[in-house]
Structure formats: structure tokens, C-alpha cells
Amino acid sequence: MSENVTLPEQQGSSDGVRERRELLSVEGMAMHFPIYGGFPFKRQVGAVKAVDGIDLSVYEGESLGLVGESGCGKSTTGRMMTRLLEPTGGKITYRGQDITHAGRRQLAPIRSEIQMIFQDPYSSLNPRQTVGTIIKSPMEVNGVNPSGGRENRVRELLELVGLNPEHYNRFPHEFSGGQRQRIGVARALALQPKLIVADEPVSALDVSIQAQVVNLLQKVQREMGIAFVFIAHDLAIVRHFSERVAVMYLGKVVEVADRDSLYNRPRHPYTHALLSAVPEADVDSASKERIRLEGDVPSPVNPPSGCRFRTRCWKAQDKCATDEPPLVQISGNREGHLTACHFPEDPTTEKTGADIVLDPALAQLEKTADTE
Amino acid sequence: MLLEVRDLHVEFHTRDGVAKAVNGVNYSVAEGETLAVLGESGSGKSVTAQAIMGILDMPPGKIRGGEIFFRDRDLLKLKPEERRRIRGQEMAMIFQDALSSLNPVLSVGQQLGEMFVVHRGMSRGDAKVKAIELMDRVRIPAARQRVGDFPHQFSGGMRQRIMIAMAMALEPSLIIADEPTTALDVTVQAQVMDLLAELQRELNMGLILITHDLGVVADVADRIAVMYAGRIVETSPVHEIYKAPAHPYTKGLLRSIPRLDQKGQELYAVKGLPPNLLHIPPGCAFHPRCPMAQAVCRTDVPPLYTVDEERRSACHFWKETLDER
Incomplete structure (x- = not known):
């Protein structure tokens, strides 16, 4: 190692078992x-x-x-x-x-x-949409048609994140902060x-x-x-x-x-x-x-x-x-x-x-x- | 005892029914002592503090029963003018969000000075000198130049210092700090906690530190009271509670903190959700989430059992909780 510096490479952990792409x-x-x-003209x-x-x-x-x-x-x-x-x-x-x-x-x-999960589970879910609609909409926007139908997929996702699939038709305000964050996770997962x-x-x-x-x-x-x-x-x-x-x-x-x-x-x-x-x-x-x-x-x-x-x-x-x-x-x-x-x-x-x-x-x- | 809260009950009358925010809280603070009140949102920790300060919104809030003794006077029996005299002079409060607790259209100097003008009858000029002194004391750099600045010109940490300065202004004997560092970054949080602890020692005040962060209190508190669903579920000196909690809720909270030795593994999580205050479960309010719950927990409200001289736990099975590690 020359004095203080080697090449800035970001190849991660040294275990080398996994080939990381x-x-x-x-x-x-x-x-x-x-x-x-x-004033009077705005400029940067x-x-x-x-x-x-x-x-x-x-x-x-x-x-x-x-x-x-x-x-x-x-x-x-x-x-x-x-x-x-x-x-x-x-x-x-x-x-x-x-x-x-x-x-x-x-x-x-x-x-x-590439999906995102936001900090505030209160403002990141549309209060006028049901949970089903919220989780379904990424699939609709991207034209994804999972086998078994979108609705079925939503129920699977709800179950995956630990919510009751029966809650499909409920609105975000009926859930607590932690549950809402789970809805946010389900939405992020909708498109795999x-x-x-x-x-x-x-x-x-x-x-x-x-x-x-x-x-x-x-x-x-x-x-x-x-x-x-x-x-x-x-x-x-x-x-x-x-x-x-x-x-x-x-x-x-x-x-x-x-x-x-x-x-x-x-x-x-x-x-x-x-x-x-x-x-x-x-x-x-x-x-x-x-x-x-x-x-x-x-x-x-x-x-x-x-x-x-x-x-x-x-x-x-x-x-x-x-x-x-x-x-x-x-x-x-x-x-x-x-x-x-x-x-x-x-x-x-x-x-x-x-x-x-x-x-x-x-x-x-x-x-x-x-x-x- | 500087302050003693006895069997305090507070309710809120809402459209959906009566929310029982505080259900028989007992705690006391001695001079020079720091009591940390720990709890999640909705546990009643802030409502209790507001009742002590006399700033509870009534209605919808209502104090259903209990006594709050401050220097042997029952605060709840005092006239509003008498309480106002106590508030600010003898007890003061520091809030979480310093930006919204300061008046945006008055300079910080004016707001600090106002304490002296109103309570001590000082002139504006003298009050300003006092304000500068206070700002120096909470280590705001260049206090003399900044005394005329407005709250938005200060950073979050500085604003919280100004709040502390304001609370300290008349050297009260009790300070209630409601989540004083929650809105701050870790490095600034450490500065503010240090400052608070130092001033408390200097003035030998009683300090009630309300927080949800187990880490913040470990260093500064003498005693901890853990609240759940409007009740105290455990009180203990700091050391013991971290070593061997005597209530399953406290234990769950401590275990759910990510630890160094279990990185990457699954975190221990307290199952379920905090209770709805409109429908607090019968018996022990924690029983639906408790891994140790038995039939008796569903029916009988556990009293605060005496664990030892200084420790109390509101759990029917505190012995088992202590033993099982």
C-alpha cells in the first residue's frame, strides 16, 4: 500500500463467496x-x-x-x-x-x-382509495397481469406483509401506523x-x-x-x-x-x-x-x-x-x-x-x- | 417530595366515546432527581405532564380524579391565578417541537425577557440583559448579537436550547421535558441532553423527562416509570430496569432494540398493537400482547406489586418475569 492510498474500488465484503453484480x-x-x-426580476x-x-x-x-x-x-x-x-x-x-x-x-x-417505501405512512397512502386499489394501482399503471388476476395477487401480498387479506376493501385510516407501513411495503412489492x-x-x-x-x-x-x-x-x-x-x-x-x-x-x-x-x-x-x-x-x-x-x-x-x-x-x-x-x-x-x-x-x- | 401525583385519572370526551388516557397514575419526584417517564404514543405520558402543568385542554380533556401535590399543595384545588403564578416560576415545561412552541414574530430576546417582565416586574432593558445572560448560559454563541434574532434564524438544536433557557429563566424547582430531543439529530441530541443534565444538577431541580427512547434516558435518569395504556406498569431505579425488567412490556421494549450480538437475525418484536384508548382491554391492558398472559390477566387488573424497596411492577407474574431471562 503506497503511503496512504489505494485505488477506490468498491468491491464489497471480503468473503468472496458470492459473485456480486x-x-x-x-x-x-x-x-x-x-x-x-x-428584484424586480427573479434569477438564480x-x-x-x-x-x-x-x-x-x-x-x-x-x-x-x-x-x-x-x-x-x-x-x-x-x-x-x-x-x-x-x-x-x-x-x-x-x-x-x-x-x-x-x-x-x-x-x-x-x-x-425500482420501488420506494416512504417515511410517513400517513401521507404516503391516498386516503380516498381502498387498500386493494392502492396496492393494485402499480400493476395497472405498468400493465402487469399476474396469473390468477391482480386482485388475487393483492391478497397474496397482503398476506405476505402480515395483514389480513379480508382487509382488501378497507381504507388507510382504519389502520395503525405500523399496519399502514405494511401496506406501503406491499405496494412496493407489487411489481416484484x-x-x-x-x-x-x-x-x-x-x-x-x-x-x-x-x-x-x-x-x-x-x-x-x-x-x-x-x-x-x-x-x-x-x-x-x-x-x-x-x-x-x-x-x-x-x-x-x-x-x-x-x-x-x-x-x-x-x-x-x-x-x-x-x-x-x-x-x-x-x-x-x-x-x-x-x-x-x-x-x-x-x-x-x-x-x-x-x-x-x-x-x-x-x-x-x-x-x-x-x-x-x-x-x-x-x-x-x-x-x-x-x-x-x-x-x-x-x-x-x-x-x-x-x-x-x-x-x-x-x-x-x-x-x- | 417535590411533586407527587396520586391516582390521577384523565379522560377525553370524543365523538366516538370516552378515551381513557390516564387511569390511575402515581409517581413522585424529589428535588434534584430525574424521573424518566417512558411510553409509546397514547400511553398517557404527555397527558399526565399536561395535567401537572395545568395546560390540559379542558374540554375535551377532563380530570376525573386524583391529586397532584406540589410542595404539599394540591394543584388541582388551586384557583387559576394561583396556578398561573406557579407555572413558569416554580415549574416549567420544555416541548418537543421548539419551532412551534416559540412565537415566530417575536425575537428570542423578547420572548426570554418576557418571563422577567411578567413574573419579576423588570423593565424591558433589564430583561434584555437577563435574556443575554440566559443565552450565554445555554451556550448560544454570540448571544449579544443574536438576542434580536427570530426563532427561524436558529437551527433546531439552538432553538431547543432557547426553550431550555426559557424554562430555566426563573429557576423553577421542577422542569418537565416532553420529548426534548426527539426532533433533533443524534449529535445535537447529545449536546442538548448534556446541557439539560448539567443545568439540572447546578440548580438542583426535579426533572421529569418524558420520552419513548430507551437509550436517551439510560445516561441521565435516576428512576424510570414505564407507562402503558394510561397506567404505570413498572417503576424502578435505572440500573435495575435495564438489567432485569420486572414487567413483560418493559422486557419486550428492551429486547426489541437491535443489539450488537444479533445483527442480521430477526429482531424480537412485541406482537400486536398498542390498545385503543376507547376500548382498553379488561384486566391487564397488556395481556393481548403479552407472552406470559394467563386467565387471571384477562380479568384482574394487576396492582403495583412491590418487587423490592424501590421497584414496583404491575404484573401478576413479575416474579416469573424477573426470573426468566
Whole structure:
């Protein structure tokens, strides 16, 4: 490994058992929302750089977690992946086909393969349609005629997501939040998609219901081999659900790695801070080392030069203000673990492999977890 | 005891019937103590807090019974003027959504200063000085320059700090924080919780922390009260409850948190749905969702059994729950 850098390859986990095919990949994808102002003639005076050049790949059947604080661009990324938004820059490739600026007609066959689950189960279902109609409409729009009829298929889907097929003719208001989210899942599954982008699918739900929905999503992902992009701010749930995790900060991916590598050995200071800020439902972790970030996320209209995290970073030096760190595999990282930082957190010795944990608090947790 | 809630009952009269939001809640908070009230939406945790503060919407709400003792006075028997004097001066509340709890057309300085003008009879000028002091205290950078700014000019975390400053302004002896960090990002959430805990220690206040997040309370709370369907189902010092919950509901909640040692496996999930407050199940309200439910649970409402000196559990089978790990 030459000094600090090797090639930015995103071939994921090192087990090498599965041959992983790229399903969707984005390169330098950006979304700048224009800001208009001025008098008497409105013109563009700036742009909210919600997503500012990210590279990510989603492999077939995998679950990729996308985490970050609000305003970091994770939802915008999800919406661009589903092409609900057209990127202002970069490139999106779906199974070898460039769909960055694809038109309505060109997208039609792809639409049915990429589906979305939304955060708010209250506003994402039409209150005037019955559950049957809601789940059926994707099939109607795409002219899908499953054997046995659409209605039959809807009943199957309802059963699959753990709802009573008899509820076919009920309206969304008759269901609780968790049940509505199940309806949303059934709708996403109606077209047998290859990729589902789930944007905070459980954060609007009660604690005891969250686990039910996470289990359902996991079942769907495993049994049907659907690739998931799981967008969430809850790091514990992402860890549970996703094999690979990407951390975003202010429109950039700052670190991406497989689950164990990222959570046990975060290299980017932001990832480390984010992990240490998560409150644990465990009083024994009193020894937990906490990194308290000062201040707030800067404005995406005028992001800091160089590394965007430098304004809150305790390791920032002059170089961080001038050079933007590339997202690369820095020395000491496992394969597929990419970090965008000039002064990464200490790598742990590779010798003992996965046993060494950077965060003593996490080590403590792992230990208590093992003994149980 | 600073505050003692005894057998509080609150109902809401709705078009569809009477929703029993709070059904006999008992809890107490001492000076300098942090009580975390944990529960899902609809468990009655916020309604109880509103009844204590005296800001319950009546109608449709109605306090059907019970007593709320604050420094040995029954708040429910006081005249509205007397309660108003207590509110703000002796007890204050912090809400979840800081943006909608602040007045958008007044500067934060004015809103903070208003506390001193109304309750302490200060002049506007003095109140402004006080406001700056408070903003400094909750660590808002450049307080002197920002005192004239409006709520929308602050970020979410800063707004919540301003809410905290407002609650602290008159140094009350009790603060009720209703989901103070739920709307915030994790890194900011940590800052705000730290600030709250620090000020609480400094002023030796009683703090009631209402939340649905088991993680948030583990660090700061002294005691936890878990609510379900308008009742307290378990109270305990923090350490014990995380180690060995004595109620199946608490246990279910703790187990449904994704853990490090079971990533990728199926999560434990409490089956079923939270009860409809219009039709709370007879007996123990949790019995339709409970893995341990027996015939007795369907008929008899469990009292708060004494587990040990400091712990109570409203489960007929608390012993079994404790033993089975």
C-alpha cells in the first residue's frame, strides 16, 4: 500500500463467496436545488448543494444503509436513485444503462424494478382509495397481469406483509401506523422490484412496532433477494439491517464500508463521533467514551471549502481547508472500506483481525453481548 | 417530595366515546432527581405532564380524579391565578417541537425577557440583559448579537436550547421535558441532553423527562416509570430496569432494540398493537400482547406489586418475569 492510498474500488465484503453484480451505481451524482431571488426580476442567486458529487454502488440482493444527520442529502440521494428527481450532475447507471436523464418512456420499464417505501405512512397512502386499489394501482399503471388476476395477487401480498387479506376493501385510516407501513411495503412489492429504496421506513413508528416492520423488511429482503437502500438516521437499526453502510455528511459520502468494519473501526472522525453520540439502552456502558461535536451542520448553500467536516472536526489542520479528501481505501482499512479523510482515526493493527475495536465503549458492549 | 401525583385519572370526551388516557397514575419526584417517564404514543405520558402543568385542554380533556401535590399543595384545588403564578416560576415545561412552541414574530430576546417582565416586574432593558445572560448560559454563541434574532434564524438544536433557557429563566424547582430531543439529530441530541443534565444538577431541580427512547434516558435518569395504556406498569431505579425488567412490556421494549450480538437475525418484536384508548382491554391492558398472559390477566387488573424497596411492577407474574431471562 503506497503511503496512504489505494485505488477506490468498491468491491464489497471480503468473503468472496458470492459473485456480486452491480445493480445500480452512481458516479459524481449531484443535486443542486436553485435558489431564486432578486428584484424586480427573479434569477438564480445560489444553490442548495443537497448532494454534491457522490459515488456509490448497490449490488444485487444486498442491503446498503445510508446514514447521516438531517440535511446531509440522504433522502435526496434516495430520490435520485429512484429517479423521482433528476440529478443536476453526475451519472446514474442501472444494470449498465445510463438513466441519468432518461425520459418518461425510457424509464417506464425501469420504474417497475425500482420501488420506494416512504417515511410517513400517513401521507404516503391516498386516503380516498381502498387498500386493494392502492396496492393494485402499480400493476395497472405498468400493465402487469399476474396469473390468477391482480386482485388475487393483492391478497397474496397482503398476506405476505402480515395483514389480513379480508382487509382488501378497507381504507388507510382504519389502520395503525405500523399496519399502514405494511401496506406501503406491499405496494412496493407489487411489481416484484429488484431494488427498493426505503426512506426512513420505521422512524415514524412506535418502538414496539419498529421491530415488527424491520423484521418484515428483512424477511422480504432475504427471501425475495431484493436489493435495499435503507435510509435512516438510527444507527442501531441500520447496523441491524444493512450489510454495507455509507455515511453521509453535507452532501458527500465520507465513509463507506461493510457493517462490521464501519461500526468497529470507523476511520472518519465524523463516523466515530456519530457512533459515540448514539445513546445506548445500557447503563453498564458508563465508561463509554463520548465525542461531543460542537455546533451544527453548516449550510449546504455555502459549504466549507476542502473537507466539509473540518469546521466541527477536532483533528482539522490547514490541509483540510484547501484539499478535499478523496473517498479512498486508506491504509489499514479492510477491503471495500473507503474513507474520505486526510487525518483518519487510528487504524487498529491488522494482525488480530476483527477482534480489535477502536471505540472502547463498543468493545465493552461487544463483550457484554458475548457473555450473554 | 417535590411533586407527587396520586391516582390521577384523565379522560377525553370524543365523538366516538370516552378515551381513557390516564387511569390511575402515581409517581413522585424529589428535588434534584430525574424521573424518566417512558411510553409509546397514547400511553398517557404527555397527558399526565399536561395535567401537572395545568395546560390540559379542558374540554375535551377532563380530570376525573386524583391529586397532584406540589410542595404539599394540591394543584388541582388551586384557583387559576394561583396556578398561573406557579407555572413558569416554580415549574416549567420544555416541548418537543421548539419551532412551534416559540412565537415566530417575536425575537428570542423578547420572548426570554418576557418571563422577567411578567413574573419579576423588570423593565424591558433589564430583561434584555437577563435574556443575554440566559443565552450565554445555554451556550448560544454570540448571544449579544443574536438576542434580536427570530426563532427561524436558529437551527433546531439552538432553538431547543432557547426553550431550555426559557424554562430555566426563573429557576423553577421542577422542569418537565416532553420529548426534548426527539426532533433533533443524534449529535445535537447529545449536546442538548448534556446541557439539560448539567443545568439540572447546578440548580438542583426535579426533572421529569418524558420520552419513548430507551437509550436517551439510560445516561441521565435516576428512576424510570414505564407507562402503558394510561397506567404505570413498572417503576424502578435505572440500573435495575435495564438489567432485569420486572414487567413483560418493559422486557419486550428492551429486547426489541437491535443489539450488537444479533445483527442480521430477526429482531424480537412485541406482537400486536398498542390498545385503543376507547376500548382498553379488561384486566391487564397488556395481556393481548403479552407472552406470559394467563386467565387471571384477562380479568384482574394487576396492582403495583412491590418487587423490592424501590421497584414496583404491575404484573401478576413479575416474579416469573424477573426470573426468566
